[in-house]
Amino acid sequence: MCGIGCLVKSFTSAWKIFEQWCRFKNTTLNHQKEKMMPYVNIKVTDEQVTKEQKAALIKGATQLLVDVLNKNPATTFVVIDEVNTDNWGVGGEVVTELRKKQA
Numbered sequence: 649m650c651g652i653g654c655l656v657k658s659f660t661s662a663w664k665i666f667e668q669w670c671r672f673k674n675t676t677l678n679h680q681k682e683k684m685m686p687y688v689n690i691k692v693t694d695e696q697v698t699k700e701q702k703a704a705l706i707k708g709a710t711q712l713l714v715d716v717l718n719k720n721p722a723t724t725f726v727v728i729d730e731v732n733t734d735n736w737g738v739g740g741e742v743v744t745e746l747r748k749k750q751a
Contacts, residue, residue, distance in 0.1 A: 686724045694730035
């Protein structure tokens, strides 16, 4: 099972990629910086993620954009997609099957 530690690790990895993308976009399109509305897409498996955890992810991602990129929280969009474990693969295997092996 993917607990909160796994979610945080996944979020951190995704955030690093997003941060690099933002730096690239801000340096190449600096003149349009004010027009850019941040959009963060967090993907998690559709199990054991509570409303409270989702709210914390949304709040944390928004605050990170405010702190790091000085973005306006009112125009910052955070979307959490819950993906069925049958539709998520790791290391060439379907997560559903990996979880069965780990049980």
